[in-house]
Amino acid sequence: MxxxxxxxxxxxxxxxxxxxxxxxxxxxxxxxxxxxxxxxxxxxxxxxxxxxxxxxxxxxxxxxxxxxxxxxxxxxxxxxxxxxxxxxxxxxxxxxxxxxxxxxxxxxxxxxxxxxxxxxxRDVVAWNAMIAGSSLHGVYVDTIELVLEMQGMGISPNSSTFVAVLPAVGQAIKLNQGRIIHGYCVRRGFDNDGLVATSLLDMYGKCECLRYSCIIFGNMGVRNEITWSAMIGAYVQCGHMGEALMVFDRMCAGDNVNMTPPTLGSVLRACAKLTDVSRGRRLHGYLIKSGFMLDIMIENSLLAMYSKCGILEDAIRLFDEMKLKDSVSYSAIISGCVQNGNAEEALVIYREMLVSRVVPDMATMVGILPACAHLAALEHGRSNHCYLTIRGYALDTSVGNALIDMYSKCGQVDSSRKIFDRMPRRDIITWNTMIAGYGLHGRGREALLLFNDLRNEGLGIDCVTFISLLFACSHSGLVCEGKHWFAEMTQEYNIVPRMEHYICMVDLLGRGGFLNEACNFIGKMPLKPDLRVWGALLGACRIHKNLKLGEEVSKKIQMLGPEGSGNFVLLSNMYSAAGRWNEAANVRVVQMEKGFKKSPGCSWIEICGSIHAFIGGDQSHPQSQLIYEKLEGYLVEMKKLGYQADVGFALQDVEQEEKERSLLYHSEKLAIVFGILNKSSNKPIFVTKNLRICGDCHSAIKFITTITNRAITVRDASRFHHFSDGTCNCGDFW
DNA sequence: ATAGGGTTAG
Structure with missing residues (x-):
């Protein structure tokens, strides 16, 4: 009793x-x-x-x-x-x-x-146990089959049966099946059961059918913390973060409802999505006081919140303080590092993960591949590809997408295509990534062909598809095709152009030499052109040596406020190229006065899995002396072949010889020569640079390919340059 | 019955 x-x-x-x-x-x-x-x-x-x-x-x-x-x-x-x-x-x-x-x-x-x-x-309880087990593992088909089989044997499902089935329905996003079950529950009166109602609410939320979740929630007489939590989760799932927080506040205002880890996890996800750090921090304080920090799920949610809000230091501090770390903790911090531009740290933490014997899962791998892509660390990328294959993850769609991106950013776009062709299931991201990959390598024709295939696929073509496609057109000089698809995008696909599309179009027209048309295009934009739009136009002015327009554009850029993307450098280089040294220097002075810093140019190369980085004039590398000697040697031979230092890129108004020297020590040249010295003579050289490649380097590298008879690839901030036999596939429009 | 980490463009 x-x-x-x-x-x-x-x-x-x-x-x-x-x-x-x-x-x-x-x-x-x-x-x-x-x-x-x-x-x-x-x-x-x-x-x-x-x-x-x-x-x-x-x-x-x-x-x-x-x-x-x-x-x-x-x-x-x-x-x-x-x-x-x-x-x-x-x-x-x-x-x-x-x-x-x-x-x-x-x-x-x-x-x-x-x-x-x-x-x-077998009684109904036995069936329910089996159904719940199967549902828990997300084997949707088996779960539904079990229910049908059970009914076939004359055993009628009870409310627990549906509580057991519905999670699988939600996870598989089978809205129609869920509706059928809902109808059945109504007929048998099960929907008055709080557990069934909560399960239905949750199922509708997972099927992105928020309206029904809200109706069920509104009709519920008694709500417990799980009901509230399911409702908050449904809002988060459907992307209504503000409403999720409002429901949370309503829940807190009432009494008799306990906080649970799932509720707090969902609320933290909402904060992350809204980048509401102050609310996130308040919650962090509450979590510490209330002892929720013992829950690893909560700690992981906090980690993700901080890193998605861009506060990597706090995320790392929290990560270091965690006593227990699982694969989710590692995935969260690794992705956090990559998203916040610290791919090297991501690789370091990944190594720590392996040392700690925490087994990387699919999400970890999908997180580490962009780090390899960013660093152009092909050997790391390949070894991760092997790991994925061994673990049987390689056929997963997200994994495939990440691999395609990694290979194309590491210069191996043909490997990307192999992955693409072998994938059993492709989503829109797969196609977008592959199209972008071709664009990056100046292979616009192939991008267009692929886009044609995509149109026959019946997949939802989205705004990213067109960003990738227009980018590919502009980097391959396919002006007509780009204009055509921009028009089709709005007319046939009903996609409202975003700033990114306008940037691509200005780039396409400008790069193609249609500077007036580009200006008119900007004038007709329904959005207020931002810095990047003007930056694209300025870039085109430099390619086509239109100093007058360049000056105007530059004024517009300066009025838009601080910028760090090198537009000052562009203008300054244009003045230098025209021999107007004073004005070139003046731009640099203005830049400094306004406190705009251009990040220093940095190039790197991966050799045997280690990454060697160089900045301009770098002498810190152990092989520096050798590198400089080799470069001097090349300079002599290059001059014999007709090379003239393009001193417009040297910036300072100094003596000719001095300029040649400063150009010679640009980071991309140093990295390339280091590569030549350290890789066997039949191997291609692949160097990555954080900014756009310098014009003098661009022509010097062509000569170096002739002298050394080597293929050299440079990935700069905007695309790939494949040099061989004295030419570059970008057609000199970078 | 509710819950954490992942892939594309710029």
Whole structure:
């Protein structure tokens, strides 16, 4: 009676006072703990009972197994399964059901299924346990089949059946199936059950059918913390972050509702998406005070919140303080580093992860590949590709997308295409990434061909597709095609052009030499052109040496406020190229006065898995002396072939020879020569630069390919340059 | 019944 009424202390008192305890007395206590926790207390009692030589009966096992299932204590569960066999209870329906539940919850679905198939008589609870297990593992088809099979055998589903099925329906985003179930629940009156209603609410949320979630939530008379949490989760899932926070506030304003980790996890996700750091920090404080920080899910959510809000230092601090780290923690911090522009740190942390023996999963790998892509670390990328293949992840769509991107950014766009062709399922990101890859390499024709294939696929073509396509056209001089698809985009695909599309168009027209048309185009834009639009035009002015327009554009840029993307350098270079040194210098002075810093030019190369970086005039590398000697040697030979230093890029108004020298030490030249010195003579050289390649380097590298008879590839801030036999595939329009 | 990390363009 005391156990049933929840008076566990009184029950325990009576239990402890009885010196001779029957199995019934033990069962009562174990039952209490297995239903209310603490679960380990229930398991402890079971073992005490065994030690005292008391034989468990068919009631004991379901209770203790439920405790094991609650703790996901698979090892104990297996041992108790052994006891079940010893006492010959393995065909009891209740015991069997408890075993199925245990195995399913511990991830051993096959074992659960074996037990289930061996059962001669199955009641609705047994079916529900199997259905819940299958649903938990997200095997949607099997789950639905089980329900149908159950009905075929004349067993009618009860409300628990639907509570068990609905998560699988939501996860598989099977809205129609969910509606059918909803209808069935209404007919049988199950929808008045709070658990069923919450499951339905959640299912609709996962199917992005927020309206229904809201209706169900509004109709619910009694709401507990799980209902609130499901509603908040539904808003977050559907991208309505502000409303999610409002519901959270309503929940906090009311009483009788507890905070739970899932609620807080969803709220943190909303803060991250809204980049609402101040709210995130307030929550962090609350979490510390309320002891929620012991939950690794909560810590991971905080990590992600800080890194998505761009505060990598706080994310790293939190990460370092975490006592327990799982693969999610590592994935979150690795992606955080990459998203905040620190790909090297991402690789360092990935290494730490391997040392700590935390096994990387798919999300980790999808996070580490962009780090390799960013650094153009092909060898790291390849080794991760191997790992993915070994683990059987390589055919996953997101993994494939990340691989395509990595290979194309590492200069191997043909490898990207191989991955693309072998992928069993492609989504729009797959196509966009591949199109962008071709664009990056100046292979616009192939990008257009691929786009044609995409049009026959029936996939939802999105605004990113057109950004990639227009970019590809502009870097391959395909002006007509670009104009055509820009028009089609608005007319046929009903995509409202965003700033990015306008940037691509200005770039396309300007780069193609249609500077007036580009100006007119800007004039007709419905959006206020931003700095990047003017930057694209300025770039075109430099290519086509239109200093007058360049000056005007530059004024516009300066009026728009601070910028760090090198537009000052562009203008200054244009003046220098025209021999107007004073004005060139003046631009630099203005730049400095206004406090705009251009990030220093930096180039790097990966050799045997290590990355060697150089800045202009760098002498810190151990091989520096050798590099400079080699460069001097090349200079002599280059001059014999007709090379003239393009001193317009040297900036300072100094003596000719001095200028030549300063150009010679540009970071990309240093990295290339280092590569030549350290890679065998038949290997191509691949260098990456953080800014756009310098014009003098661009022509010097052509000569170097002739002298050394090597293919040299440079990835700069905007595209790839493939040099060989004295030419570059960009057609000198970079 | 509710819950954390991932891929494209700029």
């Amino acid at each position: 005391y156990v049933t009424c929840g008076e566990v202390e009184l029950a325990r008192l009576i239990f402890d006072q009885n010196h001779v305890k029957s199995v019934f007395l033990w069962n009562s206590m174990i039952r209490y703990y297995s239903w209310n926790g603490p679960f380990d207390e229930g398991i402890d009692m079971y073992y005490k009972m065994i030690d005292l030589g008391i034989r468990p009966n068919k009631f004991t096992f379901p209770f203790v197994l439920k405790a094991c299932s609650g703790l996901k204590a698979l090892e104990e569960g297996r041992e108790i399964h052994g006891h079940v066999k010893e006492v010959g209870l393995d065909s009891d329906v209740y015991v069997c059901t408890a075993l199925i539940d245990l195995y399913a919850k511990c991830g051993c679905l096959t074992e659960a299924r074996e037990l289930f198939d061996k059962m001669t008589k």
